[in-house]
Amino acid sequence: MTQQGVRWTADQVLALAPDTASRKAGSKLGAAGPWSETGSSDEGAVWGLCKGSGSKPYQTVVDIADAAGPAYKCSCPSRKFPCKHALGLLLLWAGGDGAVPAGRAAPEWAGPWMAGRRRRAEEKRSGQSGGSPSGSADPEAARRRAERRAERVTAGAVELEQRLADLLRGGLASVERAGHGLWEETAARMVDAQAQGLAARVRELGSIPSTGPGWPVRLLEECALLHLLGQGWLRRERLPDGLAATVRSRMGLPASADGMPVRDHWLVLAQYDTTDARLTTRRIWLHGTGSHRTALLLSYGAAGRAPEPALPVGLALDAEVSSYPGAGQSRVALGEQFAPPVPTAARPPGITVSQAAARYGGALREDPWLESVPVTLGGVVPTPDGDSWQLADADEDAALPFTPAARSRPGVWRLVALSGGAPVRVFGECGHQGFTPLTAWPEGPGEAVALC
Template sequence: MTEQGVRWTAEQVLSLAPDAASRTAGGKLGTAGPWSEAGSGEGTVWGLCKGSGSRPYQTVVDLADPAGPAYKCSCPSRKFPCKHALGLLLLWAGGDGPVPASAEPPEWAEQWLAGRRRRTEAKQASGDGGSGGGSADPEAARRRAERRAERVTAGATELEQRLADLLRGGLAAAEQAGYGLWDETAARMVDAQAPGLAARVRELGVIPASGAGWPGRLLEECALLHLLDQGWLRRAQLSDALAATVRSRLGLPTAADGAPVRDRWLVLAQYDTVDAKLTTRRIWLHGAASGHTRLLLSYGAAGRAPELHLSVGLALDAELSAYPGSGQSRSALGERFAPPAPAAFRPPGTSTAEAAARYGAALRDDPWLESVPVTLDRVIPVPDGDLWQLADADTDSALPLTRAARSRPGLWRLVALSGGAPLKVFGECGHRGFTPLTAWPEGQGDPVPLC
C-alpha cells in the first residue's frame, strides 16, 4: 500500500487487474468521459460510471485498508476489481482534475464504508484481529504470490515446448505461420501473468519480416527467451540478485527496497514510448556526488501523458531507492527536498571503446539487457555509407547509431550542433548500437535534448 494522499501510478493500478481483458477494459474507462461525481478523500475513491443502462454504476474503492484495496461496484461483474474500479483508479492516478479531493464521500459510498468498518471491528472484538490481524496481510500476500508463481511456471513450461516445436520443425515454419502464431502464444503468456514473456514473444513475430538475416536474429531471440524460461524454472539455484533480475524480466511486480540515496540528480534525458494501452516515460538521472546514473519509469493510461515530468538540464535534490536485481538501473523517486533548479555541472564522460566494454560487462549480470546508459566524451557524428556513427575524436574507435536514432529528427539536431566539432553525448549503448538522447557542445552551453 502507498501512503494515504499519495496517488498511485498507472502501473500500480493495472497490476491489480485479475486478467488481461480487465486491464484492457479498465484502460478504456480511465478517462473522464464516462465518469461523474468522482472524488477522493480519507483513503477512498468514488465515482459514477455511465453504462449501458439508464442508471450509472456506483463505484467505490477503499485504499486505506491495511489488508489491501477493497472494491464495491453496482455492476454485475464477478471480477475483483471490475473494469469500473480499475478505470476509476486510473482516473484518480491521473491527478486532481477529474477526481478532486472532497470533504467526504456520498451517502451510498459512506454506507458501504461504514459496513466494512463495523465488520472489521466485530472481527477484532471476536479475537480475529489484533496482533493476529497483522500476520494475515503477509500470509495473504504469500498465497497470492504462490498462485501467480504457479501460473508463470505453467506458462514458461508451455513456452519451452513451443520453442522446441519451432526448432524441431525448422525456422522457415515461423515465416510461413505469420504473426498469428506468436500473437496466440503471447496471449497465453498474458494469461499466465508473465507480461515480460508475452512482450518478448510478440517481438519474435516481427523478426521474419525484418529483412535479410532474419533466421539468425530469430534464433538469437529464441535463445534469450529460452534462457529466461530456464532462469525462472531453476530460480532456486540462482543468486538472490540474479533471481530478482529474472523476476523483473518476466514482468513480476517488485518494490524498490534499496537504501535511499540523497543526491543532486541531474536530469540527463526524458522520452516517451507509446503503445495502444500505455505511455511509458523514461527519465535518466545522474547523481552529482554518488556518480550513479539511475532510471525513473512512469506510466500514463489510455493515451494520457505520465504525471512525472522533469526537464533536461535541471537538478533535483531528492532521494532515490533502487529496485532489486543485478545490474538494474531503475529506481523509485522518494522524498524531494527542493524544487528542480537549473544546474551548471555535466556528467563525466568516457570513450566509445569503454562504452562498448561497459555494456559487455553488464551482460554478465543481466543477459537480457538491451542497453546501458553512457555519456561519451568528445565524439563527432559522421556518416558511414548509408549509416551514421559517433567517432571518437581522440582514438580510432567509433559506435554505430541504432536504426531508431537514424530515423529521428534528433540526428540532424546532433549534426548541426556538432558542425564537425567534438561533443559530449549521453545515450543508451547496446548490441544494436548507440542511441543519443542529449548532447552538450564543447565548453559552455546548455544541454540539447535529441528525443
C-alpha cells in the same frame, strides 16, 4: 523556482509539451500579446489570462515549485497536459523580460488552487513521516497469492519451452507461413499465465520474420534469450540472489524499491516516452552529481496520456531515490524531494567509445537480457556511416553506429548542427544495436540540447 532566482530555458519549457502540435501552438502564445494580468509569486506560482476565441479569457496557472515537476490548471477545454496556454505562459515567464512580474499575490481565481496544492502536499509529507499503517494487509494471504502466481508462471514457462522446441523442430520456414497470429496466440497464453515479461518478448519475436536479410539469425538469437529466461525461472532457486531478482523482474513479476535511499543532486539527463496500443511509458535518466550514479525513473500512463512526473533535460533536483532489486539494475523510485527542480550547468563525466562498449559487455554478465546501458561519451564527433551516422571518438580509432531507431529521429540533425565537426559530449543508450543519442553538450560553455 522563482525563489531561487533562476528560470527555465525555452527548450526546457517546450520539453513538457505532450506532442508536436502542442509545442507549436504553445510557441505562438509565448509572446505578451494575448496575455494580461500575468504575475508570479515567491512561492513558485505563475499565472495569467490568455485571450482566446470566446468573450472570456482563459485563466491559466502553473505551479512551478512542485518537487515532482510542474502542475497546471487552465479553464480551456483542452484535455492535454500541459495545454498550449500553460506552455505559452511558461515561455513568457522564461523570457525574463518583465512580462511576468514577480513577487505578486495570486489572484482569486488562482489562489485557492495553489493553497489546496500546498495543503495536500503538507498532508502527504505528514503522512509519510508518520509511517503507513501496519497490519492492514494479511502477510499469509499475500504469501499464498504469490505462490499461486508463481505456479501459473511456471506452467507458462514450461508451455513456452515446449512451443520453442516445436518451432525449432519444424524449422523456421514454417514461421513465415504461420504469420503473426502464431505469436499473438502464444503471447496470450503467457498473459493467462501471468507472465507478462514472457508475453512481451514473444510479441517481439513476431515482428522479426520477413524483415530483411538475416532475419532467421535474429529470430534464433531472440529465441535463445527467451529460452534462457524460461530456464532461469525454472531454476531460479539455484541462482544468486541478484540474478534471481533480475529473472523475476524480466518475467514481469512486481517488485518494490526496497534499496537504501540515496540522497543526491540528480541531474536530468534525458526524458522520452514510448507508446503502444496499451500504455505510454516514460523514461527519465538521472545522474547523481555526488554519487556519480546513473539511475532510471519509469512511469506509466494509459495510451495517449502522458505519464508523470515531467522533468525536462538540464534540471537538477535534490532528492532521494531507492533502487529496485536485481543485479545491475538502473531502475529507481523517486522518494522524498527536498526542493523543486532547478536549472543547472552540471554535466556528467564522459568516457571513451571503447569504455562504453566494455561497460555494456560487463553489464550483460549480470543481466543477459539487457538491451542497452546508459553512457556519456566525451569528445565524440558525429560522422557519416554509409547511409547513416556514427559517433567517432576524437582520441582513439573507434566509433559507435547509431541504432536503427535513432537514424530517423530529427535529433540526429540537431546533434550534427551542434557539433559542426567539432567534438561534443553525448549521453545516450549503448547496446548491441549501436548507440541512441539522447542529449548533447558542446565542448565549451553551453546548455544541454535534448535530442529525443
